[in-house]
Amino acid sequence: MTATTSPRPATSIGDPHVDVPALESVLLGRWGEIRRQARALLTDQRLHRVEGLSMAEHRERVLDQMRILATEGDVLRAFPAVLGGADDHGGSIARFEELIVGDPSLQIKAGVQWGLFASAILHLGTADHHARLLPGAMSIEVPGAFAMTETGHGSDVASIGTTATYDPATQEFVLHTPFRGAWKDYLGNAALHGTAAVVFARLITAPPGGRAVDHGVHAFYVPLRDPQTHAFLPGIGGEDDGLKGGLNGIDNGRLHFDHVRVPRADLLDRYGAVAPDGTYSSPIASPGRRFFTMLGTLVQGRVSLDGASVNVSKVALITAITYGNERRQFTGASDTEEVVLLDRQEHQRRLLPLLAQTYAQAFAHERLLETFDGVFSGVSDTDEDRQDLETIAAALKPASTWHALDTLQAAREACGGAGYLTENRLTSLRADMDVFVTFEGDNTVLLQLVAKRLLTDFSREFADADAGDLARIVAGRAVDAALHRTPLLRVVQTLADVGDARRSAGQVRSTESQRELLSGRVETMVSEVATALRPATKASKERAAVLFDRHQHELIEAARAHADLLQWEAFTAGLEKIEDPGTRQVLIWLRDLFGLILIERNLAWYLIHGRLSAGRARTVTSYIYRLLDHLRPHAKDLVAAFGYGPEHVRAAIATGAEAERQDEAREYARRLRASGDAPAPEKQATAPKQRS
């Protein structure tokens, strides 16, 4: 593809400049002040990861850090003002996400304590629980575990095996682990520090004189250990999960229960209560809906993992781009001057698309956080809002967690051997982030939830649409740009768009072309898989399951395409917030790079579906190279705008040390040449004596 040698085109703004402080403010977003405070707190070395600690030492250090957070960390923002909090849901998550630059173990341990354990008491419990149980959880006087996952069941929470059978004679639940697979597992605070837990179990009770009914998963507050001796209470046992691939500052462990008696009052009964006589009641009639409502608070975890992952990607890019901008290797045009890595095409190709995607994810996360805040503050808390929030979180969390791993790895490799040294933190961060792609909802499972929602929207849209309706919907879409600003990009029919996409391919760079290509792909993929799955509605359960499984990969791909689009739309909307024309120009290039990389990644799809001709497909790649040329001079400013200082990045190679070394080496070479004492290279001297 010789198109890559195209000369650098003229641009509307000849030599744009990035206004770093202004861009930093935009990126900090609505909760910028809280983020700044958190970052200021995180300059405190006591909150930094110390490498090389043993697992036991690391766990103790993180527990100490938790105590610092409990007193100095403003960690209760999400709790009600009456309980000492600030009713600030978005701000709480924003703050929490920043903890990751101290130590991911600290962020996750804080998440276990305040985001899961205390939060479950708050959201699943009622006034009595709040009064009795929240203070200890909030102050971490009671370190707590969130005992949902079992060895046998992770993402499929509905199938957990632990049972809580009500005994009206004593007004207690009998909490029991019936087999090894039902042990609670991977729980933070379970191995060591937790003195209580919120335990999820199938609530079984019988109405007076009736048969026992399994009411599905409910949450119970259960003391685990004697607070003094730290010995397990009777009937409770467990194991330490031991070393993990990362996050070793958290004491993950297993728990099992042998007919442990839990007082009736310790069922967290907001969504399901049991009367003294064993009668079950719930404000939500449908067991399925009740289950998903109870699990609704888990979305906090996904939202914050999304934000934390974006933050880690930022840190990795600061390190890799700083180093790539200083490190020299191999001569290029000159015999004596080695080239800065970031001036090499391949280095730009590896790092700058990741930078573009990190920006897209930062903007997407801000929108997700706003949606979250709307729902949790009650400002916009309809069923539909909640479903939208669940779906957006389920789409973005896989995208950003996988992206963080890709970015850390690319950064590590781009820094070579130096990237492998722990002092530069890339490998430790990657080890910690690894589990982000499978916990709090396995990414693959989450994407299937997104796909199901896309299919539901699709069929709802067309359930009783006659030809007239269809036309109206299609026409409506063509003119209604606001559609793309709704949080969830609803699925609409695409047949009429094919022609448009083809026409506009000539301007594949334009915002509208990118949008049509990206949204058209989602719509077509969903429509295709919906058509393929239609027979399932009339098939036997067996046949339907087989059919569904035969399209599992397509469903996941459609969900990923949707997540790509969400990020692209958020980036595009984010451009509106940028007033400085130079900054805006650079950010448009960066958004274009993101859009074109997405298109290039799925180029075969566009070609097969006739959305791009072979000729236009080639131009996608050549535009990408042009954009890399445009963006390269701004790479340093673009990572500076992330707003993390050296005390957050803490990588030896991101401190200018490499530039000093390079300068020293070049100065040595310069002086040697100037001195006239430089030895002649052999090829310029006499041929050496030939030995036989």
Next chain:
Amino acid sequence: MTATTSPRPATSIGDPHVDVPALESVLLGRWGEIRRQARALLTDQRLHRVEGLSMAEHRERVLDQMRILATEGDVLRAFPAVLGGADDHGGSIARFEELIVGDPSLQIKAGVQWGLFASAILHLGTADHHARLLPGAMSIEVPGAFAMTETGHGSDVASIGTTATYDPATQEFVLHTPFRGAWKDYLGNAALHGTAAVVFARLITAPPGGRAVDHGVHAFYVPLRDPQTHAFLPGIGGEDDGLKGGLNGIDNGRLHFDHVRVPRADLLDRYGAVAPDGTYSSPIASPGRRFFTMLGTLVQGRVSLDGASVNVSKVALITAITYGNERRQFTGASDTEEVVLLDRQEHQRRLLPLLAQTYAQAFAHERLLETFDGVFSGVSDTDEDRQDLETIAAALKPASTWHALDTLQAAREACGGAGYLTENRLTSLRADMDVFVTFEGDNTVLLQLVAKRLLTDFSREFADADAGDLARIVAGRAVDAALHRTPLLRVVQTLADVGDARRSAGQVRSTESQRELLSGRVETMVSEVATALRPATKASKERAAVLFDRHQHELIEAARAHADLLQWEAFTAGLEKIEDPGTRQVLIWLRDLFGLILIERNLAWYLIHGRLSAGRARTVTSYIYRLLDHLRPHAKDLVAAFGYGPEHVRAAIATGAEAERQDEAREYARRLRASGDAPAPEKQATAPKQRS
């Protein structure tokens, strides 16, 4: 793409069965007996990685393991028989590659000692060095560092800064580090255990009365530390590289030299000697050729990293496929029976293509090792053989090291939270393997070497080819299948093939179609980039450098395509070794899966270049699903044939423990149903009382 629902087609062999022991023998290959011995040795727990050790403890343990190897490990096979070795080059590497299942740190530390330090004395030194220096290096009485890489220069060895200036007055070299960037860095054995090193430095000497000449990089034997006190000798200093992302059983460190005097006799002078009066002589006149000859022994490292990486991919797949075959999650067709993960399409999509590529790489590695053995044994040791060996190693090492990381990560994610536990080893292996992609030649740099070779072959082929020659070459290729059996797949013209490829696309599954598509891509890519670079031959150095850089990514992609083809050809040739018809059928499916995955990965390229129509491109994906269906029942046998036992895999989840848990859980559910005591699910019972 509804084609994925195609019914399972009839096959030539209705229900093939894999003959596991026979397949295992094929995979063990020419050095099977040595591999079996090494694997038997590695059942010894003393050679196993112990997790959770501190860096200091891990280093000591690996040093102890080195001593075990030195006495019991048959580690001297590559050395001459007269020196106590076996003159067995291929066997030595085969054995060495297996060490990785004990602990990758051990493999790499052994590589530093015997494969680099002692090997440099052997290959770069002469009889006196062999007599004086080899015994200590071979017995590890003298643990040694291989001091080539500097902080400032890794892959670009030619530009290192350390100097060794000859002083005829004392007949010594003055070894000196002129600036910080010239510190030797990342050297195994340098931080702690090494008492000597082979140090690479620019040899500077003046003929009597003449001007000093820089003869480029040469190797010197340099004592580092007092063997008793372990204190650095005068003029030598260093630092510990400290913790790394993995391989922490190796004491990597830095070294610097302040005018350290090295006796003239300690220049390893096989390829460059200095007479007492300072006169330089060499059996190789060209400094460039001499440099590459001296670096030629480094190919051992690349060959063995290739083999070791393939072995790690095998271990990862044994774990993931065993677990995926037992673990159940989410119900499918039945309400009560959960589905085994490996029966899910997405799980097959994640793991089976990696299995196919691991087989391809195993076959490719065997051919590489045979080539290596031919060169190092002297059986086929022409310049061309050596260049072929270099190029194949430079192509395969990037492919297998990146593949090992991908495989470990996919395996880790496929095992969910269990995959993150250190007891299942996937995360530790990944951490250790991470550096494989940038050390012993950064993968990106190696691929550029491959690309340069492809370009050279291309231009050589056509340098003085008139039209008649061209036709002959093209015609020759079309009928000469033997061409593809030469170690390096030479680049030939492709214009005439386009039509063929289009015609044969109907049988995209056939061996010949796969070959045409894969080889045609390499040829076209090389031809395109050669055309684009042609102006560079007449351009200024500056312009040429810019032009070259503008095609850097294409060059790398062409080299990767070439590496893909090498693997595919090796797999295809390997099929010939399989006699049992059932096994052969399954392996053909596996090879087809590998070929089609390669084509699918680059589908956009085939579409843009008109090699596949949109319709045919769709069939690629549908064939892949059919192959997954065919292969899924054989997945367990295919990993069993890798021949590693539980004492090599050592993953708690690969021991059948999950199957036991699943059986226990299902038995519990079965008994409960049978007892009539099972609580009714709420949705089948009376609706719960509604609370207000």
